[in-house]
Amino acid sequence: MKPDDWGLKPEDRSQKTEARRLTTFLVDCFFMPELPEVETIARGLDKRVTGDVIDSVWLGSKPEPLKSPAAEIGATLEHSRITGVRRMGKHIVIDLERLRSRSNRKPKRRATPKTSRGKKPQARVLAQWIVHLGMTGSMLVCSPGAPVDKHTHAIAQLASGRELRFVDPRRFGRLSVSRNGGFEAGGVEPLDVDLETFVRLFRGRKTPIKSALLNQKLLRGVGNIYADEALFRAGIRPRRRAATLTREQLGSLYVSVQEVLKEAIALGGSSISDYVDADGEEGFFQLQHRVYGREAEPCLVCKAPVKRIVIAGRSSHYCANCQK
DNA sequence: ACTATTTCCTGGATGC
DNA sequence: TGCATCCAGGAAATAG
Numbered sequence: 001m002k003p004d005d006w007g008l009k010p011e012d013r014s015q016k017t018e019a020r021r022l023t024t025f026l027v028d029c030f031f032m033p034e035l036p037e038v039e040t041i042a043r044g045l046d047k048r049v050t051g052d053v054i055d056s057v058w059l060g061s062k063p064e065p066l067k068s069p070a071a072e073i074g075a076t077l078e079h080s081r082i083t084g085v086r087r088m089g090k091h092i093v094i095d096l097e098r099l100r101s102r103s104n105r106k107p108k109r110r111a112t113p114k115t116s117r118g119k120k121p122q123a124r125v126l127a128q129w130i131v132h133l134g135m136t137g138s139m140l141v142c143s144p145g146a147p148v149d150k151h152t153h154a155i156a157q158l159a160s161g162r163e164l165r166f167v168d169p170r171r172f173g174r175l176s177v178s179r180n181g182g183f184e185a186g187g188v189e190p191l192d193v194d195l196e197t198f199v200r201l202f203r204g205r206k207t208p209i210k211s212a213l214l215n216q217k218l219l220r221g222v223g224n225i226y227a228d229e230a231l232f233r234a235g236i237r238p239r240r241r242a243a244t245l246t247r248e249q250l251g252s253l254y255v256s257v258q259e260v261l262k263e264a265i266a267l268g269g270s271s272i273s274d275y276v277d278a279d280g281e282e283g284f285f286q287l288q289h290r291v292y293g294r295e296a297e298p299c300l301v302c303k304a305p306v307k308r309i310v311i312a313g314r315s316s317h318y319c320a321n322c323q324k
Numbered sequence: 325a326c327t328a329t330t331t332c333c334t335g336g337a338t339g340c
Numbered sequence: 341t342g343c344a345t346c347c348a349g350g351a352a353a354t355a356g
Contacts, residue, residue, distance in 0.1 A: 032348090032349065032350095033350095034350095064332080064333080090350080132350080132351090134333095134349080134350065134351090135333090135334095135348075135349045135350070136333095136334080136335095136349085151334090169333085169334060169335075170332095170333050170334050170335085170348095170349085171332085171333055171334080172332075172333065172334095172349070172350060172351085173350095174350095174351090205326085205327090206326080206327075207326080207327060207328085211327085211328090214350085214351095216350085216351075223349080223350075224348090224349065224350085225349095312327095312328075312329085313328095313329075313330080313349095314348090314349075314350090315347095315348080315349095
């Protein structure tokens with residue numbers, strides 16, 4: 001898109017705006033992982049690594065990405081079979097089934113806990129590997145020979161001969177394990193929640209609706225981009241206090257949030273197949289943003305310039321004409 | 325109990 | 341050319 005297409009003279013745009021647009025574009029290239037991206041990545045991983053066994057684990061020396069003690073992560077992941085990969089909020093949850101180690105198998109120790117004795121023949125010790133991608137994190141399924149990125153923080157060697165790698169240059173991502181498989185993400189799933197529960201989330205809240213949408217303890221999975229997009233579609237300004245929204249507006253927001261997320265998942269799902277492969281990083285189609293990153297560009301509905309303000313330290317984009 | 329603000333972290337772009 | 345500064349983001353920590 002060239003300046004001419006926007007109907008604006010180049011001198012109308014400040015250099016700062018230009019720089020910000022460029023930055024937003026670059027951020028886009030990283031595919032900031034919000035709910036739809038994480039969903040797509042989790043599905044891709046599920047297809048690739050479910051059934052495989054983690055033989056051994058290497059963890060990097062940088063402490064930030066590790067939320068659980070390194071020793072605990074290692075002990076939990078090694079000798080575990082991956083039974084599935086799914087998404088909870090913005091978290092990737094890798095379900096694990098602990099396998100008895102070789103040394104334990106020899107003495108034929110009784111593996112069945114007393115509580116379930118007689119019900120099931122073999123004990124299934126469940127655990128979970130929880131991954132949060134932060135801003136720039138990625139989970140790659142690689143061949144062992146693939147060059148190791150310098151920002152690699154964890155490598156799980158799989159019995160199939162492949163490796164599952166966690167790479168994150170900015171180290172906002174987090175790794176942790178849940179030894180009993182009881183990870184709780186907090187908040188409700190935007191795509192599962194019913195309208196009544198959704199409406200109740202915002203009752204009596206004085207905080208701007210944008211902040212409430214970003215609060216993972218209320219709704220989990222919505223990030224800065226999809227919050228802006230959902231509010232635009234619902235015709236609600238990001239600074240509106242949550243409690244002041246009418247029931248009708250909340251209903252509209254409910255629909256918009258689900259619409260935006262579902263559309264993004266559909267787009268991701270159709271093109272993500274190679275994203276998690278180190279060699280096949282083709283990226284994936286993204287939902288056409290209507291306001292996010294479009295400061296000073298004409299609103300796609302009314303042509304008024306899109307505004308940018310800062311809420312809770314995050315840039316927020318909206319059309320002052322279409323959103324009330 | 326809520327809400328608002330600050331902090332962490334890097335790489336790429338800009339400013340002087 | 342180079343060095344300092346800014347900026348993006350999620351969530352935990354801190355302050356009010």
